[in-house]
Amino acid sequence: xxxxxxxxxxxxxxxxxxxxxxxxxxxxxxxxxxxxxxxxxxxxxxxxxxxxxxxxxxxxxxxxxxxxxxxxxxxxxxxxxxxxxxxxxxxxxxxxxxxxxxxxxxxxxxxxxxxxxxxxxxxxxxxxxxxxxxxxxxxxxxxxxxxxxxxxxxxxxxxxxxxxxxxxxxxxxxxxxxxxxxxxxxxxxxxxxxxxxxxxxxxxxxxxxxxxxxxxxxxxxxxxxxxxxxxxxxxxxxxxxxxxxxxxxxxxxxxxxxxxxxxxxxxxxxxxxxxxxxxxxxxxxxxxxxxxxxxxxxxxxxxxxxxxxxxxxxxxxxxxxxxxxxxxxxxxxxxxxxxxxxxxxxxxxxxxxxxxxxxxxxxxxxxxxxxxxxxxxxxxxxxxxxxxxxxxxxxxxxx
Amino acid sequence: xxxxxxxxxxxxxxxxxxxxxxxxxxxxxxxxxxxxxxxxxxxxxxxxxxxxxxxxxxxxxxxxxxxxxxxxxxxxxxxxxxxxxxxxxxxxxxxxxxxxxxxxxxxxxxxxxxxxxxxxxxxxxxxxxxxxxxxxxxxxxxxxxxxxxxxxxxxxxxxxxxxxxxxxxxxxxxxxxxxxxxxxxxxxxxxxxxxxxxxxxxxxxxxxxxxxxxxxxxxxxxxxxxxxxxxxxxxxxxxxxxxxxxxxxxxxxxxx
Numbered sequence: 001x002x003x004x005x006x007x008x009x010x011x012x013x014x015x016x017x018x019x020x021x022x023x024x025x026x027x028x029x030x031x032x033x034x035x036x037x038x039x040x041x042x043x044x045x046x047x048x049x050x051x052x053x054x055x056x057x058x059x060x061x062x063x064x065x066x067x068x069x070x071x072x073x074x075x076x077x078x079x080x081x082x083x084x085x086x087x088x089x090x091x092x093x094x095x096x097x098x099x100x101x102x103x104x105x106x107x108x109x110x111x112x113x114x115x116x117x118x119x120x121x122x123x124x125x126x127x128x129x130x131x132x133x134x135x136x137x138x139x140x141x142x143x144x145x146x147x148x149x150x151x152x153x154x155x156x157x158x159x160x161x162x163x164x165x166x167x168x169x170x171x172x173x174x175x176x177x178x179x180x181x182x183x184x185x186x187x188x189x190x191x192x193x194x195x196x197x198x199x200x201x202x203x204x205x206x207x208x209x210x211x212x213x214x215x216x217x218x219x220x221x222x223x224x225x226x227x228x229x230x231x232x233x234x235x236x237x238x239x240x241x242x243x244x245x246x247x248x249x250x251x252x253x254x255x256x257x258x259x260x261x262x263x264x265x266x267x268x269x270x271x272x273x274x275x276x277x278x279x280x281x282x283x284x285x286x287x288x289x290x291x292x293x294x295x296x297x298x299x300x301x302x303x304x305x306x307x308x309x310x311x312x313x314x315x316x317x318x319x320x321x322x323x324x325x326x327x328x329x330x331x332x333x334x335x336x337x338x339x340x341x342x343x344x345x346x347x348x349x350x351x352x353x354x355x356x357x358x359x360x361x362x363x364x365x366x367x368x369x370x371x372x373x374x375x376x377x378x379x380x381x382x383x384x385x386x387x388x389x390x391x392x393x394x395x396x397x398x399x
Numbered sequence: 400x401x402x403x404x405x406x407x408x409x410x411x412x413x414x415x416x417x418x419x420x421x422x423x424x425x426x427x428x429x430x431x432x433x434x435x436x437x438x439x440x441x442x443x444x445x446x447x448x449x450x451x452x453x454x455x456x457x458x459x460x461x462x463x464x465x466x467x468x469x470x471x472x473x474x475x476x477x478x479x480x481x482x483x484x485x486x487x488x489x490x491x492x493x494x495x496x497x498x499x500x501x502x503x504x505x506x507x508x509x510x511x512x513x514x515x516x517x518x519x520x521x522x523x524x525x526x527x528x529x530x531x532x533x534x535x536x537x538x539x540x541x542x543x544x545x546x547x548x549x550x551x552x553x554x555x556x557x558x559x560x561x562x563x564x565x566x567x568x569x570x571x572x573x574x575x576x577x578x579x580x581x582x583x584x585x586x587x588x589x590x591x592x593x594x595x596x597x598x599x600x601x602x603x604x605x606x607x608x609x610x611x612x613x614x615x616x617x618x619x620x621x622x623x624x625x626x627x628x629x630x631x632x633x634x635x636x637x638x639x640x641x642x643x644x645x646x647x648x649x650x651x652x653x654x655x
Contacts (some may be wrong), residue, residue, distance in 0.1 A: 018654045021565070028563040031650055032643070072652075076495035079649030092493070100493035109412075116408040117494050119401050 003088075005169050005200050010083030013069055016040040042320075044224045046083070053089075053168070056201035058211040058232060060239050061221035067204045071095060071173050071223065072203065087341045092118070092167030094158050094175050102340050103147035107138070107157055110146055113280050114161045128164040135186075136160035151178050156234045159183075163190050170194065175178040188213065207390055208309050208349045233279060233347070237373040240309070240349060241276040244371060262300045262356045262365040265333055266291040269352055269370050282347055282376030289337040292326075292356045292366070299326050301361035302336040302354060309349035311370065314383050316353075320361040344385035402497060409504035410511075417508065429516040432471045439463060442528040443585060452589050457616045461529045464520060465615050466608045469543070472513030473550050473604070474575045479505040480554035481561050481568045488655040498648055499641070502558045506551050514543055521615065535614040542610050545633035549603070552636030555644040562647070562654050583608055588619065603632045 017023040019041050034326045044066045051057050059067045070309045072078040073085050075093040100117075111132055115125035133142050136156045136356050141149060149157070154180045162170060170191070176184050192215055195201060210219060211232060218235035220227040227242075228235050269277035280286060292300050305316030319326060319336055326334040349371060356366040378385075418427070443449040444459050451462055483502045490496060508576055518536065525531035559569045582604040599605045606629040613621035 012451070016650070024563045024654060027650075027654070028560070028647075031647055072492075077492060078652050091495075095493050100490045100496075102490070104416075113412065114494075116405055117496055119405075121404060254471050 002382070003053045004050055005053050005089050006049065006085070006087050006202070008047055008049040008070075008074065008083065008085040011044060011047040011049075011070070011073060011080050012042070012082035013044040013066075013073060013078065014040045014042045014081040023053060034078070040286060042224065044073070047221075047226055049219060049226075049229075051169075051200060051202065053200050054198050056195055056203065056215040057218060058215035058236075059202065059204045059221060060206070060208075060211060060218055060236065061227075062243075065221040065223070066224040067172055067221055068095065071171055071202065073112040075171055077316075078374045084378065087169065089168030089185075090118070090165075091169045091171060092162040093166045093171040093173075094155075094162055095173045099136055101154065101158070104145055106145055107134075107136070107142040107149075110157070114167075115318060118167075120163050120165075132157075132160045132164045134161055137183075152180060152183070155179050156183055159187055159190075163194075166194075166199075169200045169202065171202045174206065176205060176207065176210055199378050210319075211236055218376055231375075233373050233375040236349060237371070238277050240371045242374075244276070259366050261295050261298075262358060263293050264290060264354065264356055264366045264368050265293045266375055267354050267368045269372065275368045277352060277372045280343070280345070280372060280374045282342070282374055282378060283342050286340040286343045286345075286352070286372075287337065288339075288352060288354065289335070290354045290356070290368075291333050291335050293333050294328075295332065295333050297328070298359045299328060300334055300359065300365070301357040301358065302326065304338050304342075305353045305355070306345070306372075307351045307353065308383055309351060311351075312383070314345070318355075318357070320357075344387075345374045346378050346380055346383055347374050348383075349373055402500070405497070406500045406503055406507075409500050410507050411486055413504045413508035414511070417512065429476055429519065431583045432468055432513065433520070435471065436464060436467060437459075439467065439585065449586070451587050452582045455531050455617055456587075461524050461541045461616060462587070462612070462618070463585065464524060465531075465611045466582075468513065468520065469546060469607060469611055470579055470582070470584055470604065472510055472517070472543075473546060473607075474510035474579065475513065475548075476506045477554050477557065478552045478568065478572065478575065479509055480551075481557040481571060483554075484558050484562050484651060485565075485655065491652055491655060498651060499555065501549065501645060502554050502644075507547070510543065510547050510550070514540065516551075531615055532617060539611055542607065542629075545630050546607050548633040549607075549636045552633070552638070552640030555637075555640035559644045559647040559651075562651050571630065578602060578604060603636075606632065628647075 016027050018027070047070060049057075059070060061067050069078065071093070072095060073080050074087060075091055075095065076087070077095065078084075083101070094373055100114070102113065105113070111129060112125050115128060116374065117172055121126070123288065136142070136153075138149070138153045138156055141153060146157075155175055159175060159179075162172075164175075176187055179187060188210065191201060195214065203211065203215060213375055217230065217231045218232040218239075219229045220235050220239050266273060266289075270280070270287050271289075272278050288304050290304075292302060301318055301320040303316060303318035306314045308314060317338075324336070326336050328334045350373070351369050352372050353367060353369045354365055357364055440460050440463060443463070447460050451457060451459060456462075480502045483505050484491065484498060487501045491498065491501075521531055521536055521539070525533050557567060557571060581599075582602045583599055588599055588609070591599070606625055609619050609625065610621050611628060612618045614617070
């Protein structure tokens with residue numbers, strides 16, 4: 001199981017200037033005459049990566065960080081400027097959209113072509129064909145030229161082909177983002193089966209939900225360098241935190257909120273005041289505490305909430321709903337604390353939020369959010385583990 | 400083996416593509432040189448009263464067929480293959496395909512189509528008593544092999560350069576026309592004044608034309624030395640072409 005499938009050492013890529021024809025000619029001359037370095041835009045620096053059989057690695061990072069370039073180097077579509085990338089085993093790659101389809105040919109012809117490129121002979125392709133058409137599920141479009149396909153259909157067909165080929169290493173670049181909900185689910189389910197069967201996955205995605213669901217490790221690329229590599233929850237957490245800090249920096253430029261009637265003074269998650277909140281293991285308790293200032297010494301209403309990273313609300317409750325009065329003492333700062341004991345959140349990324357409202361619980365004055373990662377292994381579905389027990393029916397079977 | 404079946408697949412695709420969407424289908428591969436031949440035959444025979452000097456010289460039409468048809472195969476294959484990488488840039492950017500196959504396919508497909516047409520017209524000419532030597536046809540077909548190697552080498556070269564210099568294919572069209580008139584296709588070596596005759600040997604295609612004339616019409620001279628030269632041209636072209644191609648291959652995607 002420890003067989004290495006991908007090994008990249010000191011991988012670097014520089015794109016030559018190629019817009020002006022004089023640049024192209026100069027590059028051509030240099031390449032032919034024994035290749036002095038071509039000047040250009042450096043997009044990847046010194047990437048080291050090892051992927052073993054059975055591992056699943058996500059590559060995350062902002063737009064333009066070099067994720068797609070890295071995948072292209074690994075698949076051999078691009079040639080590295082520095083370092084080496086070796087792949088041992090059969091690769092099925094779905095790079096960006098299109099998957100190398102010829103727009104003038106029908107879906108069927110493109111399947112044959114992709115199969116031939118993968119190294120199948122005609123009979124093998126013919127055997128795979130029904131399965132591919134069935135998985136892609138694009139109906140009569142299979143005999144239409146690919147140029148008439150919607151982008152979703154192109155991805156469906158591309159993924160169906162990859163699924164039928166069962167490669168040693170599956171490389172996908174932002175594929176799930178295009179398909180509709182049901183196809184996404186189908187793909188995720190297929191990838192889970194594929195991974196369970198010992199498959200190896202390299203995935204580029206901006207959806208932390210998919211990343212955390214499918215991958216065990218993550219590589220965070222930042223400006224063409226490895227910012228972090230390790231356990232998927234740690235890396236995605238750090239990545240989200242970085243995003244948050246950046247957004248906060250933007251927001252604080254124009255976000256002067258002085259003179260509000262109510263404002264948040266301090267918000268702590270499990271005792272920590274900074275974002276991201278400390279990583280939670282599945283089944284841990286979550287304690288949220290807020291200190292809210294009130295200018296006119298009126299008691300505010302505080303609402304705590306948890307949402308999935310994409311914004312889907314999970315649960316929210318306010319002090320007013322539970323008829324809890326905040327303690328203020330003599331100062332103008334009111335304090336509220338809530339504990340979710342053994343919170344049933346399933347592994348993934350979440351947001352915890354606090355809202356401060358006026359005494360009537362009608363006007364919203366201040367909000368603060370923290371990302372929260374729940375770590376753990378679970379095959380359960382959904383967001384939350386609902387309290388449950390399995391009921392045995394005694395007697396029914398023995399009658 | 401895998402590479403071979405992949406090449407076969409691409410050649411098949413290329414053949415498919417040439418007749419897809421056209422009414423004449425494969426026939427066009429035959430019609431086009433035929434039309435060209437009719438035009439040239441009319442201009443040269445009826446207007447310029449062209450004649451091959453010497454006693455027992457072949458008629459002008461079979462003389463022209465034997466030189467022009469292989470030339471069309473040669474130049475057509477080169478022109479089509481030159482843009483092969485550019486035309487397949489979508490594929491090159493997504494899949495790690497051996498790129499020389501993309502050049503090989505249009506080149507081979509062109510040769511196959513034109514060779515089929517060539518055989519048909521030779522048989523027609525032979526049966527109508529135009530002085531084609533039937534026993535020479537298999538050897539003429541064999542001569543297509545070094546000619547293909549020559550064309551493929553040139554195609555590898557031009558296809559690789561085309562990625563960097565996009566106007567190459569336009570220039571190439573002009574250069575090929577020049578090369579056509581600089582080879583003894585429309586005329587015979589003996590039509591030229593003595594002091595120019597030696598210049599013809601500078602054109603690598605001269606050897607091929609004279610080989611076909613000798614094999615199919617029994618016209619002119621084509622010895623072992625000339626054959627050796629033709630083979631050497633083919634091998635050198637292939638070696639230079641694949642060296643250049645391999646040298647530039649890793650950088651295609653950057654410039655497409």
